[in-house]
Amino acid sequence: MTDKQNMIEVRGLHKAFGHKKVLTGVDLNVGVGESLVVIGGSGTGKSVLIKNILGLLKPDEGSIMINGEETVGMSAKERLRIMKKFGMLFQGGALFDSLKVWENIAFALIQSLRMPRMEAKDIAMEKLAMVGLDPEVGELEPAELSGGMQKRVGLARAIATQPEIIFFDEPTTGLDPIMGDVINDLIINCVRDLGATALSITHDMASARKIADRIAMIYEGKIIWVGPVADIDNSGNEYVDQFIHGKAEGPIKMAVRG
């Protein structure tokens, strides 16, 4: 991996909310075209990490380089340019419920790239087919879809503008194992087709093993282990072992009270 250029490079990232320190110095690299999965328990700062990289949250301290460009402290205009390289699949889908399914998928094409509606609709329908949904689904409202279908539409929306980097926030959470695996396959195919870099966060180990090239584990606001997916079972790290085997006993103590 060392000879490869990094698409995302995070150094010494700190983020606190009031007195609650969530990230306490995260260092992380994601190579071009690589799929990195960050695993970790609930409340360990996975979402906060991804939102800092996306620019939805402002880091207190540290550096985030996207394709060699520093994004911390960027102006709104430059941020908009970087944002166009990103696609994001949100945990709950985050589909706009005031718009039809196809309008959701075509959103960035119409609003940001100023594409004519009919042309954008054709692309939306193409993406809809890519995630395995019938064209009729395009005319439905998001509220009429099942959870799995909403995730698929969310994925179609994330890849509609052919982004260079795609973020996945808990892509399989809340789905049954079979639908979870369908989503995993779609993620692998979409990322490979686009040649995109992928950064995912999850606590679903089956999903992590399937979609990751490398896995990183976050604990108490720091990355405590990074390695190729093949090494995860003999990481030699007792925190990682406890997490991937899902044991209550071990060095990680679950905070019963938040």
Next chain:
Amino acid sequence: MNPLTFLSTTGGVFMTFLTATGRLSLFTFSALYHAVTPPFYPRLIVQQMISIGYFSLPVVGLTAIFTGMVLALQSYTGFSRFSAESAIPNVVVLSITRELGPVLAGLMVAGRVGAAMAAEIGTMRVTEQIDALVTLSTNPFKYLVGPRLIAGVTMLPILVLIADVIGILGGYLVSVYKLGFNPTTYLINTWNFFEVEDLNSGLIKAAVFGFIISLLGCYNGYNSRGGAQGVGAATTTAVVTASILILCSDYFLTELLFSQ
């Protein structure tokens, strides 16, 4: 009690107040800036205008007609004691155009539209739809807040204009059909007492109220936290703060417009 405890509590309340005011001011500047700079979303502006203007017509119309009716009835009770019944058209036209039209329409729209805005934007916040907007390279201030502010400021004066007409009609109906006024004389008196300045002052108020309603609806929705309960609280706060601000600003606007 330790006097320091008292001081720190007072200070705490004061600081909270200052923080909230500062945050609202920053939000207001941002919202204003993005409402008047491109890109604009004509489709959304029209959609908001319909939702604020057209769909508020029944509520505002009903409020206005009953207000005009009760105004005529009440002033008759008062004025007949010193034989000044002929002042009723004057009272009705002045109260409706200057005061009751804008304030009551403002309060009704705050309840109807302000609440809906806070609930919609609040739900978008807690379901990460606002974050999704950002990742799709769309500024939520331009996409969500701007159209609502533009629609609020332009639609409220139109609603109030309609409310004024309906309110005066309400007063006319009661005066003529219940209190036995001569219809022609009543209309002539109404027209003689009618001043464009009164109407204008009411419409200026209406534009300000429209701004307040949209701003607080958006602000509270945008900053809502923590699921269904948070959205519920944001909705309540949006309506309560908008209503109070409408009544407060009404006084100061009256003073400002009256002193001219």
